[in-house]
Amino acid sequence: MDPLTPMITTNPFDDDKLREECGIFGVSGAETASAMVALGLHALQHRGQEAAGITSWDGHDFHTHRAMGHVAGNFDRDEVIRGLPGDTACGHVRYSTTGETSLRNVQPLYAELNSGGFAVAHNGNISNAMKVRRELIRRGSIFQSTSDTEVIIHLVATSNYRTLLDKFIDALKQIEGAYSLIVMTPEGMIACRDPLGIRPLVMGKLGDSTIFASETVALDVVGADYVRSIDPGELVIVTKDGEMRSIRPFGEVHPRPCIFEHVYFSRPDSIIDNSSVYSVRKAIGAQLAIENPVEADYVIPVPDSGVPAAIGYAQESGIPFELGIIRSHYIGRTFIQPGDKVRHLGVKLKHNANRALIQGKRIVLIDDSIVRGTTSLKIVQMMREAGAAEVHMRIASPPTKHSCFYGVDTPERTKLLAHKLDIGGMQDFIHADSLAFISIDGLYKALGEAKRADIRPQYCDACFTGDYPTKLTDQDEAVVENQFELLAERVS
Structure with a gap:
């Protein structure tokens, strides 16, 4: 393995179940956005129990609170919510599949880019993250976490496109695997799903507020109406003025949503693709x-x-x-x-x-x-x-x-x-x-x-x-590297 690339680890806790690693929730246009996000994350706690985080935007500054452990005990205190002002916020509950178990990997991840603040909450796994990360480090990028999500921030920061939206789309076209994302910028909120729709993401409305969540049960908890699922390959943009539009920058691909969401991951009181x-x-x-x-x-x-x-x-x-x-x-x-x-x-x-x-x-x-x-x-x-x-x-x-x-x-x-x-x-x-x-x-x-x-x-x-619907670049490279190591051992 390249010495510039840190080892990507998995969580040491295990009770013999497959684990979904994340739940995400975002609100645009609500007076108590961070409090609403905290409630939504409570409903998604089953999707990630290691850590939780919330980032808010008050029209001038971004505010973030991240903590190890459950939502309860970390985000049910008044002083924490008061420290997350603004009418736009997104949050994340985490169970790691890539990246060590530490506060630096807790999402949303945040960075100051040339265009302003950029916060991202990610459910999924980028299957070429190690390769992309290695290339970015060689070009001068300095990573602050071992999470695969951080490669998105660096790809956006180094893109040659002019607008932030085009930079973001450019970044998405360079990654492989599964992702549902909620992104916050000074211009507004973006919610998107990978072209195959492997990981879930839904949209709801509460009055004039727009809400995005991993599961419909999180909409129920805050009293929002379920509108629809975000389509595979779709980006929904909500501006700071509340205007909404949808774009589909990827070529049409036959969707392949995760079947295990129906078997185990999602809460039984959720709805997936109208089922x-x-x-x-x-x-x-x-x-x-x-x-x-x-x-x-x-x-x-x-x-x-x-x-x-x-x-x-x-x-x-x-x-x-x-x-x-x-x-x-x-x-x-x-x-x-x-x-x-x-x-x-x-x-x-x-x-x-x-x-x-x-x-x-x-x-x-x-x-x-x-x-x-x-x-x-x-x-x-x-x-x-x-x-x-x-x-x-x-x-x-x-x-x-x-x-x-x-x-x-x-x-x-x-x-x-x-x-x-x-x-x-x-x-x-x-x-x-x-x-x-x-x-x-x-x-x-x-x-x-x-x-x-x-x-x-x-x-x-x-x-x-064993029918994987995308490339598995990092996995394939790891297999080849392991074969070379075994061959070298035999020769020596």
């Missing part, structure tokens, strides 16, 4: 029951993400739905420290068996996914210790065989259980009486498609299929 996430997850559970029936006494969700799919499975199969696992809501994701031994103990802090219900019963456990398999193993063991006669597991997504490079914290491919083992081997690993996953075609059917089209799939499903 209720809750209803889709129930439909996934129903399709799972059609494809993978089993005789049992109870359908039991692995809380909380498995609940809607379990309801759908129970309704389709006719097997009663019961809460056989009780989850503690007072254990945060970052409570469990690294290391398998402590992580395994942490499962019992989060989940406990409802022994009186489970004793002597045949149960079907419904979960959204299996990543490493460590949590599934412990939950099956918990059910057996509680006296279950049989433990069957059904998963509301296909096997996760591939890493994500689009803004999701995924283990290395070699650590994914489905990459190492077939379904029979996975069943043996978690000690279940049976294990089955919904098929990729079944997942598409639950989403309203007849099946996955091999030529033009409707979603990014690379974590299941």
Whole structure:
């Protein structure tokens, strides 16, 4: 690796779930913009629990407050909100996939450019960020963070185009991967989505205010009306005078939004592309029951993400739905420290068996996914210790065989259980009486498609299929570099 390029790291906390790494929220034209952003970030807390930040614009100056930890405790104090004046503000909640866990990587990122202040909040992952960063450093750019988002600021600053909007578009045309962005400048606010629409972004209205958010649930919290999703490849510009316009500077591309938003990432009370996430997850559970029936006494969700799919499975199969696992809501994701031994103990802090219900019963456990398999193993063991006669597991997504490079914290491919083992081997690993996953075609059917089209799939499903819809420049270069290192070791 080039010595000028810092190592891009991932977050050390892990409880065996895939993690969306960010949520973004922006408000233009509201008297209490920063307070509204804080409320919106509360609703998006599930998308990032490491850190949060808000930047506001009062017509003269930009103001920023960033902090490690949750929104609550950092942005629910009057003195913090008073320090973020203005009628325009944007905010960010973070769970890192690129960039170390430190305050310097907390967004929104802000810089003073020749055109004035520039703040950006980013949900996604730039898959050529390391290559672009290396080139910028060689040309003299000085980076203040290890976040991939900062390359956007430097590309804007060094663009030869005249207007800020043209500079921004020029920057976007040089990056690859997935991004939903909210940008603040003295001229107004810009919200945009990558040409494939991999990461979500929606627009709402509250009186004369325009609001952008990662999910519709954040609009609900502030009392705003949902207007529509930002289209893939679209830039929506809201001027400081409240005028709005939309431009589409990219060539037309077949969209590929992230399918896992429907399976796990988004809150069930959100709407994605006019579809209720809750209803889709129930439909996934129903399709799972059609494809993978089993005789049992109870359908039991692995809380909380498995609940809607379990309801759908129970309704389709006719097997009663019961809460056989009780989850503690007072254990945060970052409570469990690294290391398998402590992580395994942490499962019992989060989940406990409802022994009186489970004793002597045949149960079907419904979960959204299996990543490493460590949590599934412990939950099956918990059910057996509680006296279950049989433990069957059904998963509301296909096997996760591939890493994500689009803004999701995924283990290395070699650590994914489905990459190492077939379904029979996975069943043996978690000690279940049976294990089955919904098929990729079944997942598409639950989403309203007849099946996955091999030529033009409707979603990014690379974590299941390995079909990545964009270039993976940094990843490909890393693979080549690793091969050279291995060859050098053999020669020496």
